[in-house]
Amino acid sequence: xxxxxxxxxxxxxxxxxxxxxxxxxxYPGTPSTEIIEVLEKMKGPECAxxxxxxxALEQAYxxxxxxxxxxxxxxxxxxxxxxxxxxxxAYMGVNGGLVIVTADDxxxxxxxxxxxxxxxxxxxxxxxxxxxxxxxxxxxxASAFELSERYDVPVFLRMVTRVCHSRSVVEIDPEQKYLxxxxxxxxxxxxxxxxxxxxRARRVILEENLNKLTKDQAAKGINRMEIxxxxxxxITAGASYNYVKEAFGDRYxxxxxxxxxxxxxxxxxxxxxxxxxxYVVEELDPYLEFNIRALxxxxxxxxxxxxxxELNPQIVAASLSRAGFExxxxxxxxxxxxxxxxPVRPPILCAGCPHRSFFYLAKREKVTVVGDIxxxxxxxxxxxxxxxxxxxMGGGYAxxxxxxxxxxxxxxxxxxxxxxxxxxxxxxGAIDSIFNKRNFVPVVLDNRITAMTGHQQNPGTGQxxxxxxxxxxEPERIFKAVGYDRVMEVNAYDLKKLRDAIREAKETExxxxxxxxxxxxxxxxxxxxxxxxxxxxxxxxCKACLRLGCPAISLGGEGYPVxxxxxxxxxxxxxxxxxxDAIRVKEQEVDS
Amino acid sequence: xDQGVKRIxxxxxxxxxxxxxxxxxxxxxxxxxxxxxxxxxxxxAQRGGSVVTQLSYGKKxxxxxxxxxxxxxxxxxxxxxxxxxxxxxxxxxxxxMNAREIPSLPILIGAAEYPADIExxxxxxxxxxxxxxxxxxxxxxxxxxxxxxxxxxxxxxLAGLSELVDWPSVVAESVKPAYREINLKAFAAGQNxx
Numbered sequence: 001x002x003x004x005x006x007x008x009x010x011x012x013x014x015x016x017x018x019x020x021x022x023x024x025x026x027y028p029g030t031p032s033t034e035i036i037e038v039l040e041k042m043k044g045p046e047c048a049x050x051x052x053x054x055x056a057l058e059q060a061y062x063x064x065x066x067x068x069x070x071x072x073x074x075x076x077x078x079x080x081x082x083x084x085x086x087x088x089x090a091y092m093g094v095n096g097g098l099v100i101v102t103a104d105d106x107x108x109x110x111x112x113x114x115x116x117x118x119x120x121x122x123x124x125x126x127x128x129x130x131x132x133x134x135x136x137x138x139x140x141x142a143s144a145f146e147l148s149e150r151y152d153v154p155v156f157l158r159m160v161t162r163v164c165h166s167r168s169v170v171e172i173d174p175e176q177k178y179l180x181x182x183x184x185x186x187x188x189x190x191x192x193x194x195x196x197x198x199x200r201a202r203r204v205i206l207e208e209n210l211n212k213l214t215k216d217q218a219a220k221g222i223n224r225m226e227i228x229x230x231x232x233x234x235i236t237a238g239a240s241y242n243y244v245k246e247a248f249g250d251r252y253x254x255x256x257x258x259x260x261x262x263x264x265x266x267x268x269x270x271x272x273x274x275x276x277x278x279y280v281v282e283e284l285d286p287y288l289e290f291n292i293r294a295l296x297x298x299x300x301x302x303x304x305x306x307x308x309x310e311l312n313p314q315i316v317a318a319s320l321s322r323a324g325f326e327x328x329x330x331x332x333x334x335x336x337x338x339x340x341x342x343p344v345r346p347p348i349l350c351a352g353c354p355h356r357s358f359f360y361l362a363k364r365e366k367v368t369v370v371g372d373i374x375x376x377x378x379x380x381x382x383x384x385x386x387x388x389x390x391x392x393m394g395g396g397y398a399x400x401x402x403x404x405x406x407x408x409x410x411x412x413x414x415x416x417x418x419x420x421x422x423x424x425x426x427x428x429g430a431i432d433s434i435f436n437k438r439n440f441v442p443v444v445l446d447n448r449i450t451a452m453t454g455h456q457q458n459p460g461t462g463q464x465x466x467x468x469x470x471x472x473x474e475p476e477r478i479f480k481a482v483g484y485d486r487v488m489e490v491n492a493y494d495l496k497k498l499r500d501a502i503r504e505a506k507e508t509e510x511x512x513x514x515x516x517x518x519x520x521x522x523x524x525x526x527x528x529x530x531x532x533x534x535x536x537x538x539x540x541x542c543k544a545c546l547r548l549g550c551p552a553i554s555l556g557g558e559g560y561p562v563x564x565x566x567x568x569x570x571x572x573x574x575x576x577x578x579x580x581d582a583i584r585v586k587e588q589e590v591d592s
Numbered sequence: 593x594d595q596g597v598k599r600i601x602x603x604x605x606x607x608x609x610x611x612x613x614x615x616x617x618x619x620x621x622x623x624x625x626x627x628x629x630x631x632x633x634x635x636x637a638q639r640g641g642s643v644v645t646q647l648s649y650g651k652k653x654x655x656x657x658x659x660x661x662x663x664x665x666x667x668x669x670x671x672x673x674x675x676x677x678x679x680x681x682x683x684x685x686x687x688x689m690n691a692r693e694i695p696s697l698p699i700l701i702g703a704a705e706y707p708a709d710i711e712x713x714x715x716x717x718x719x720x721x722x723x724x725x726x727x728x729x730x731x732x733x734x735x736x737x738x739x740x741x742x743x744x745x746x747x748x749x750l751a752g753l754s755e756l757v758d759w760p761s762v763v764a765e766s767v768k769p770a771y772r773e774i775n776l777k778a779f780a781a782g783q784n785x786x
């Protein structure tokens with residue numbers, strides 16, 4: 001064995017590899033993305049990016065019915081997309097083990113909400129393990145596959161950002177060979193075909209299996225009791241355990257639940273016998289607190305601990321100080337408050353990003369735009385201000401359809417999605433618009449990659465996860481096939497044509513769609529254009545170029561804008577917004 | 593009971609090479625026999641936004657992150673980020689600041705000004721402040737991208753970790769062979785700056 005440092009995501013991939021997983025599949029989403037990427041590089045299991053989380057889970061389920069062990073990964077909101085089959089797969093049970101990773105994002109580092117997916121376990125009756133560091137990510141992944149097969153049920157592995165993207169020491173065998181686990185396939189209609197009569201029988205079997213699971217010695221071993229104080233005990237799980245131990249060390253007894261659904265009542269009662277008073281420390285919702293109270297065990301938790309955002313050791317210590325807890329270290333900070341008047345540094349579209357021009361023009365053409373989830377959500381921020389509403393994957397079209405029934409200012413509504421989002425769930429809204437004759441223009445910002453999560457392949461890139469060539473979808477073809485009269489394909493860097501397309505789409509009676517096709521500037525092989533300069537003699541200091549919000553253009557001395565030659569990609573958009581012809585590429589001197 | 597955990601925080605702007613610096617540091621600390629945990633932020637936060645990595649080491653480390661007022665050593669690859677995160681330091685903590693200024697969006701578009709008095713404001717905190725120009729050192733070496741390793745060299749010295757492990761070999765293992773020599777020079781240059 002060798003000690004190495006792995007992130008939680010790398011460790012889950014390692015655990016799945018060691019468990020002989022046959023298929024790793026998911027839809028990219030921070031903080032879950034690296035699990036599938038790392039597993040693919042380990043060579044052995046079949047790995048794929050799916051079109052969305054529901055299709056990923058369904059494929060994984062089919063593979064598990066065939067006898068393979070499968071791991072399917074998604075971010076917390078992805079489980080909403082996959083929820084329909086999830087609830088029924090719990091009734092149907094498995095053949096090969098099925099592990100579903102939900103990567104939650106408390107604090108919303110890179111998400112639109114911070115929903116607490118532990119409730120999904122309770123709601124769908126799917127057992128859930130919650131690791132708190134990378135070693136547990138390896139161990140719990142292995143346990144999840146075993147419990148899944150032993151108790152005939154899919155199993156959740158619940159991660160959070162601070163487990164996914166934290167790196168800690170693990171022990172692995174670097175010589176470990178890949179050994180695919182495979183069970184025999186048996187046709188079993190009462191189990192795998194959920195006619196109501198079959199489902200009614202499976203419903204009871206599921207309940208029995210969950211009861212048996214909590215009595216399993218291996219499942220009990222996933223929980224850990226640390227009795228160091230007979231007066232006060234803390235029940236906690238996952239990342240919160242780290243914060244409790246860092247804040248208080250061994251001062252108070254701890255029950256660390258690794259299996260957060262179903263909760264093993266015997267273990268909770270045993271802990272309640274050993275300590276006089278119980279507190280619950282958990283991030284987000286009072287999930288454990290509700291469940292422990294439901295067992296008839298008195299406890300306090302959210303009375304002291306915030307129900308929103310991330311916790312950390314100092315927040316836990318400060319919160320519980322109101323209940324008389326004493327931390328190991330008294331906080332002695334350099335300052336009581338953050339420094340005042342520090343200009344914010346929000347994320348912005350990159351220099352030369354092909355998404356910029358659409359939002360710049362949308363604002364000036366006064367069109368109401370519904371946005372979606374991806375880099376282009378940043379088009380909502382000033383100075384672009386190009387989005388009115390944005391909520392969820394695919395909502396860029398479907399929410400716009402509803403808005404078009406009572407349009408602000410009586411105008412046509414535009415919906416904007418990226419290419420990956422278009423295939424994920426944009427398509428359905430585009431078809432509904434034709435069906436219900438909505439006054440709506442679908443726009444695809446097709447940058448030929450899933451950019452925000454770090455460049456994953458999607459059905460439009462012509463390549464699979466492993467780099468194999470595959471059929472390349474084109475949004476244009478799909479729009480035409482589902483009933484759009486005309487699809488305007490425009491280059492993101494041609495402002496005049498893009499403006500004309502937006503104007504035309506606004507006015508026409510035809511069913512039109514716009515596809516803005518220009519690759520992400522961060523993709524390999526995308527060439528840098530000629531970098532322009534500001535001609536101070538021509539510049540009228542009107543600041544039109546600054547309103548692009550390009551990180552390569554800033555306000556310099558004497559009120560003149562300056563172009564940073566290092567970060568500028570020479571996309572040429574600023575040249576086109578300058579009315580004074582003051583942004584020019586220096587002519588190369590020609591020898592006479 | 594002091595568990596003897598030391599907490600380090602690195603802050604900068606997406607694309608400055610924070611992750612590499614933090615990973616090299618983790619590898620060295622593991623070699624030296626410490627337990628190490630670190631935390632990174634990926635995704636939306638990387639698009640030119642403020643980026644933070646935290647790292648804790650000691651005999652036994654539980655939490656990869658620390659809250660405000662609990663950090664021993666703060667390293668910022670940019671000046672504005674020093675002001676943004678200085679309250680994470682403990683009293684008498686150490687701030688190692690790279691003298692680089694990178695305007696953020698409100699500054700780029702003229703809606704805010706880059707504060708001119710960052711050093712002066714920082715000097716009022718009960719901390720030890722070290723300012724170095726790691727970008728200039730990196731440029732002198734011929735590759736501005738090794739700025740992060742210059743800072744790493746300075747950071748290792750300030751944290752009192754220089755003798756703990758053979759850092760040049762840790763650095764060499766962490767970068768591509770073609771960039772070994774320049775990164776080793778960068779690390780040494782950083783050590784000489786503080």
